Amino acid sequence: xxxxxxxEWGAYGIRVNTLSPGYIRTAMTDELLSTAPELEGIWMAGAxxxxxxxxxxxxAPAVFLLADGSSFMTGADLRVDGGHCAxx
Amino acid sequence: MSPSLxxxxxxxxxxxxxxxxxxxxxxxxLSNKTVVITGGGRGLGITLARAVLEAGxxxxxxxxxPEPAPAEWLALQKVAHAxxxxxxxxxxxxxxxxxxxxxxxxxxxxxxxxxxxxxxxxCAGVQQKIPALEYPQADFERIQRVNVTGxxxxxxxxxxxxxxxxxxxxxxxxxxxxxxxxxxxxxxSQPARISxxxxxxxxxxxVFRA
Numbered sequence: 361x362x363x364x365x366x367x368e369w370g371a372y373g374i375r376v377n378t379l380s381p382g383y384i385r386t387a388m389t390d391e392l393l394s395t396a397p398e399l400e401g402i403w404m405a406g407a408x409x410x411x412x413x414x415x416x417x418x419x420a421p422a423v424f425l426l427a428d429g430s431s432f433m434t435g436a437d438l439r440v441d442g443g444h445c446a447x448x
Numbered sequence: 449m450s451p452s453l454x455x456x457x458x459x460x461x462x463x464x465x466x467x468x469x470x471x472x473x474x475x476x477x478l479s480n481k482t483v484v485i486t487g488g489g490r491g492l493g494i495t496l497a498r499a500v501l502e503a504g505x506x507x508x509x510x511x512x513x514p515e516p517a518p519a520e521w522l523a524l525q526k527v528a529h530a531x532x533x534x535x536x537x538x539x540x541x542x543x544x545x546x547x548x549x550x551x552x553x554x555x556x557x558x559x560x561x562x563x564x565x566x567x568x569x570x571c572a573g574v575q576q577k578i579p580a581l582e583y584p585q586a587d588f589e590r591i592q593r594v595n596v597t598g599x600x601x602x603x604x605x606x607x608x609x610x611x612x613x614x615x616x617x618x619x620x621x622x623x624x625x626x627x628x629x630x631x632x633x634x635x636x637s638q639p640a641r642i643s644x645x646x647x648x649x650x651x652x653x654x655v656f657r658a
Binding site for chain 1: 466470474478481496499500502503505566567596600607610616617618619620621623625
């Protein structure tokens, strides 16, 4: 979807990018972990920095993608996952 | 004959000026800009709302919750009122209801004429952990409706307003690393988040990654 929209709306100067979080702790994932506590260990196995993400870890990436600093970025994905994909 | 790239650059330095030419600290500024955040009533969305305010932007949160999470919202109001008197609003909107979403974007556009709508963060999303072999169709479709259709409609109406105002803005879709890796938990929200990043044709023929 990101790439298709970037393709169409680039003509208007509108940029479209995705931000891809890895495993993070939020109220929603806490709920999931309380029903399936074994997940935490599984998730931690790929955490190269020794921790899961927090919502705060996505503040700067989101502001970057919105603001002028990323003016030449569109149709792209910014992966912020504490190393999970690198370790897979 | 069209000029070569090198000639164009040499002839007119203005061609090298982009919004990214500003000083680095300004490159992270959202001042005089309004950003809509779906899923902005709690969790990741409300945290990103705070980030936008801290970067100097005005924020309009949308969420399906009747009211945003009280403690976080109070903290947001403090940030908004602190020095710059940034605008902060909350609306209860279901992102799968296009009429309501369109109305919300129009209202936000109308009340932010001094700081036009510059972008959105499509953060509204749901998840549900059920083994794929047992996953009911209705539940699967609900996930797709919120996480995919809802994100598309959010992007569509943000773009509609920005194109109308001639604003060259930015749309951010919160996806997932599941676009590149199989999550270690069975959940059909995965294909939904993947399809945000992968290609969905506008007619929603989407491709699942095995």
